[in-house]
Amino acid sequence: MKIYIRSAAAISAQKTFGDVPFLTEPVEYNGTRLTAIEPDYKDFVDPKLARRMSRIIKMGVAAAMQCLKEADVTMPGAIITGTALGCQEDTISFLTRIIELEEEMLPPTAFIQSTHNTVAAQIALMLKCHNYNNTFVHKGISFESALLDATMLLKEGDANDILVGGTEEMTDTAFKILTRLALYKRWPLSNFDLYNTKSNGTIAGEGAMFFLLADKPSTENLAELVGAKTFYKPKSNADIENQVKTFLAKNDLSIEDIDLVITGKNGDLKNDAVYEALDRSLFADISKVYYKHLCGEYPTSVSFALWLASNIIKRGEVPAIAADGEVKNTSPQKVLIYNHYQNSYHSLMLLSAC
Amino acid sequence: MSELVYVAGVGIITAIGNNVAENLAAFEQEAAGMGDITLVNTIHRGNLPVAEVKLDNAELSELAGISAKLSRTKMLSLVAAREALNDAAIPGFADLRSGFVSANTVGGMDKSEDFFIDFLNDNNKGKLRNIFDHECGSMTEVVADQLGITDYMTTISTACSSSANAIFYGARLIRNDILDVVIAGGVDALAKFTLNGFNTLMILDKEYCKPFDDNREGLNLGEGAGYVVLVSDKVAKTLNKPLYCTLSGYNNSNDAYHQTASSPDGTGSYMAMQGALAKVGLQPSDIDYINLHGTGTPNNDSAEGTAITRLFGPECPPMSSTKSFTGHTLGASGGVEAVFSVLAVKHGLIYPNLRFKTPMKNVPLTPETRYQKDQPVKNVLSNSFGFGGNCTSLIFSAV
Numbered sequence: 001m002k003i004y005i006r007s008a009a010a011i012s013a014q015k016t017f018g019d020v021p022f023l024t025e026p027v028e029y030n031g032t033r034l035t036a037i038e039p040d041y042k043d044f045v046d047p048k049l050a051r052r053m054s055r056i057i058k059m060g061v062a063a064a065m066q067c068l069k070e071a072d073v074t075m076p077g078a079i080i081t082g083t084a085l086g087c088q089e090d091t092i093s094f095l096t097r098i099i100e101l102e103e104e105m106l107p108p109t110a111f112i113q114s115t116h117n118t119v120a121a122q123i124a125l126m127l128k129c130h131n132y133n134n135t136f137v138h139k140g141i142s143f144e145s146a147l148l149d150a151t152m153l154l155k156e157g158d159a160n161d162i163l164v165g166g167t168e169e170m171t172d173t174a175f176k177i178l179t180r181l182a183l184y185k186r187w188p189l190s191n192f193d194l195y196n197t198k199s200n201g202t203i204a205g206e207g208a209m210f211f212l213l214a215d216k217p218s219t220e221n222l223a224e225l226v227g228a229k230t231f232y233k234p235k236s237n238a239d240i241e242n243q244v245k246t247f248l249a250k251n252d253l254s255i256e257d258i259d260l261v262i263t264g265k266n267g268d269l270k271n272d273a274v275y276e277a278l279d280r281s282l283f284a285d286i287s288k289v290y291y292k293h294l295c296g297e298y299p300t301s302v303s304f305a306l307w308l309a310s311n312i313i314k315r316g317e318v319p320a321i322a323a324d325g326e327v328k329n330t331s332p333q334k335v336l337i338y339n340h341y342q343n344s345y346h347s348l349m350l351l352s353a354c
Numbered sequence: 355m356s357e358l359v360y361v362a363g364v365g366i367i368t369a370i371g372n373n374v375a376e377n378l379a380a381f382e383q384e385a386a387g388m389g390d391i392t393l394v395n396t397i398h399r400g401n402l403p404v405a406e407v408k409l410d411n412a413e414l415s416e417l418a419g420i421s422a423k424l425s426r427t428k429m430l431s432l433v434a435a436r437e438a439l440n441d442a443a444i445p446g447f448a449d450l451r452s453g454f455v456s457a458n459t460v461g462g463m464d465k466s467e468d469f470f471i472d473f474l475n476d477n478n479k480g481k482l483r484n485i486f487d488h489e490c491g492s493m494t495e496v497v498a499d500q501l502g503i504t505d506y507m508t509t510i511s512t513a514c515s516s517s518a519n520a521i522f523y524g525a526r527l528i529r530n531d532i533l534d535v536v537i538a539g540g541v542d543a544l545a546k547f548t549l550n551g552f553n554t555l556m557i558l559d560k561e562y563c564k565p566f567d568d569n570r571e572g573l574n575l576g577e578g579a580g581y582v583v584l585v586s587d588k589v590a591k592t593l594n595k596p597l598y599c600t601l602s603g604y605n606n607s608n609d610a611y612h613q614t615a616s617s618p619d620g621t622g623s624y625m626a627m628q629g630a631l632a633k634v635g636l637q638p639s640d641i642d643y644i645n646l647h648g649t650g651t652p653n654n655d656s657a658e659g660t661a662i663t664r665l666f667g668p669e670c671p672p673m674s675s676t677k678s679f680t681g682h683t684l685g686a687s688g689g690v691e692a693v694f695s696v697l698a699v700k701h702g703l704i705y706p707n708l709r710f711k712t713p714m715k716n717v718p719l720t721p722e723t724r725y726q727k728d729q730p731v732k733n734v735l736s737n738s739f740g741f742g743g744n745c746t747s748l749i750f751s752a753v
Binding site: 079084085086091094095096098099100102103104106107108111112113114115116117118120121122124125127128129130131132133134135136137138139141142145148149152155156173176177180181230232233344 | 396397398459466467470471473474477478482485486489490491492494495504505506507508509510511512513519523526527529530532546547550551553554555606607608609610611612613614621622625740741742743744
């Protein structure tokens with residue numbers, strides 16, 4: 001059985017949402033934090049409702065609605081989301097009030113909207129969709145878990161037209177804490193220079209990406225999702241290489257069949273050493289694309305890579321801003337995504353032209 | 355794809371006991387776990403009853419075998435998950451493809467609350483060790499690492515139905531031939547965050563909760579963890595002890611009515627129960643016991659009762675809410691109640707619904723009020739409903 005990506009919608013730190021050119025006008029940031037470019041929400045959410053919604057909810061709902069619109073699907077067979085930190089803004093707001101107001105006279109709204117499944121729930125509520133609804137919250141593989149759930153649902157034949165998304169919002173509080181934890185670079189830099197500084201730390205990001213997965217062939221489909229897998233704490237770089245080879249072999253492919261690999265380089269020396277080892281071995285002869293200088297680093301950022309890969313295949317072009325030098329095949333048919341999260345969670349996705 | 359998924363082990367820790375045997379004994383003695391707040395530092399002490407696990411962090415850390423400085427959520431999870439895995443005693447476990455699918459709603463919130471007090475005074479203050487591991491997924495990861503599970507792990511968070519969703523996602527990983535064994539369920543520790551959250555919604559009973567009673571005034575929060583060990587048909591054949599039951603049916607449906615309130619006719623609950631029955635091809639009359647979501651809030655019990663009446667008609671099977679013992683353990687409740695449901699099938703048990711006196715006026719259902727054993731219990735339906743209209747029903751069936 002084949003699984004197709006019918007449509008993909010992305011709200012990110014780049015101009016990626018709606019009918020826009022394909023990353024030909026990249027947005028430059030100076031600092032260590034990339035902020036999502038939010039659309040005009042009145043096209044997607046009743047302004048009265050939107051005023052009560054935190055950014056992650058608005059971004060999630062808008063990306064989901066746009067994704068359905070592009071797929072020409074009114075009622076998805078399931079709604080599945082992934083988010084590591086969930087509705088941070090509401091969580092922090094309620095926690096702050098508990099402390100500041102010493103647990104008295106607290107307004108309930110922030111608590112009500114703080115649960116991790118709020119985005120998926122709000123989409124269901126707006127669509128009056130009674131179908132399967134789930135939310136995964138597992139660190140750097142939150143989106144991958146949602147994607148696995150979606151592919152299983154399709155294979156089980158219990159649902160079709162599955163809406164699956166990855167959402168994350170960055171807040172001032174989380175940015176401050178993660179900066180103290182030394183996740184980000186200590187000096188401001190241009191995101192276009194992310195891979196050139198040879199220093200520790202990366203840049204923060206956020207975004208909401210949604211995909212419509214279906215099992216029916218169509219000329220409208222963006223790409224085929226051939227396979228996806230995750231693995232945990234590999235013992236060595238050789239172990240990672242073996243995981244990649246086994247994954248490809250399971251899909252009757254070898255590394256020579258891959259036209260393009262998208263890796264999760266994020267500018268942090270230690271993080272990127274893992275990719276660079278592969279660049280010297282398994283990926284040595286393959287054209288490469290990077291994406292975290294465009295969307296920033298965050299736990300569900302791989303969903304940006306999936307959006308990028310789907311568009312590269314459908315449009316038959318590789319945006320110059322993402323490519324690492326010359327790309328051998330400018331109209332790639334088979335694209336491999338490889339990302340890891342703090343060298344604990346590793347993720348592979350394989351896409352093919354339909 | 356269609357092979358059966360079996361329950362081979364169970365583990366639990368709640369306010370009524372630190373393991374399976376203690377929980378079962380408490381049911382027989384009809385001993386509820388509620389009491390005054392002793393562990394959470396809150397102004398609601400002495401005012402709102404809760405169902406605490408009867409171990410402080412030092413004692414719990416000793417039982418769990420991990421540092422008392424870690425989140426209480428991690429300790430609770432490890433205690434119950436380890437009991438479940440030991441109980442299953444799977445031969446050659448290390449060579450099988452194993453996974454851990456756990457659920458929780460607020461991660462290490464107990465530690466984050468400590469951090470935030472200092473952080474709000476000065477953003478450069480607050481011990482980072484109390485915050486860096488806050489996220490829900492970190493609760494799961496530490497337990498998987500302790501149990502030596504590396505093939506697959508993930509975390510689900512859909513409010514109060516979280517761990518029911520974790521259990522059936524686990525079963526599907528087996529049915530899709532991705533894993534052979536999955537420990538699935540969930541955990542939540544009491545926290546000032548959830549206590550105040552539910553308090554602002556004005557759905558906490560100042561007395562011990564009275565699920566399905568006409569005079570019910572809300573829920574009591576609880577804490578705990580509950581896990582089942584799910585195994586494939588192939589693994590089931592290798593076990594040296596009897597299986598508990600199968601996880602035969604499951605469904606998740608969305609109420610799509612309101613972020614926190616249930617629809618008056620319980621649309622989502624009805625669809626979840628009906629979907630779970632359809633999955634296994636059972637009729638409502640095949641269900642021998644319903645473990646209710648039964649929180650004790652006016653809204654939930656009315657909606658759930660309406661959905662049950664619509665689906666089962668006048669001949670309802672015995673039903674009860676074990677939250678009258680354990681309180682509402684939120685992200686753990688689906689796991690905790692799955693363990694109770696599995697034990698009901700295994701031992702022919704029907705648990706009492708404590709403090710029930712008067713049937714609800716709009717849906718006059720009468721839950722069981724006495725502990726009963728040696729009952730013919732073949733199929734148990736377990737309901738878990740959460741914020742965001744997230745409704746899940748599981749069916750456990752005798753082997």
